[in-house]
Amino acid sequence: MAEIKELNSTNFEEVTKSGVVLVDFWAPWCNPCKMLGTILDQVAKEAPEGVVIGKVNVDDNKELAARFEVVNIPRMFLYKDGQVVKEFNGIQSKPKLIDALTNA
Template identity: 55%
Template sequence: MALEFNENNFKEEVLNSDKPVLVDFWAVWCGPCKLLGPTIDELHKELEGKVKVGKVNVDENQNLAAQFGVMSIPTVIIMKGGKVVEQFIGMQPKGVYIDALNKHM
């Protein structure tokens, strides 16, 4: 299961990570987010040790959503060195995320 990122652990887990990090901004009530969830969990399992993969619940972490300009969900960002290097709005095929992550590993 993907990691849970929140306002308490985001700096340590994401911004200060020595690995690329995929962050899925989602909400319980979002249909496309529910469909994307299993893909995010698969990426976490497949890329463990190379990339951190986690989720941010936008309802519980509104400051993080605002900080990254998340206006619609799902929004997936890839961060490296504390900076956003890729961003995807809406659901994408798994291969799109893998290709993007491969560029930053």
């Protein structure tokens, strides 16, 4: 099972520097983000042990959104040991995300 963590400029580097981390840039007013949030909750239950799903609220963390050039949400970045290995735009299916986390 994956752990879901709220990320911000204080903890972002620490959380993403090692292991497999899927970072979701979202906002509470974004309906596709809410739909993806439900999918990510399901993904967390089936993801390999040790995986982290990080959530970045773009309204509260504008500097992180700007740093990663997040213009449209939801947008996700898959990290492995501190490096982005894959990017996703929009809603993704549970099987696609689990596959990406398993094979990262």
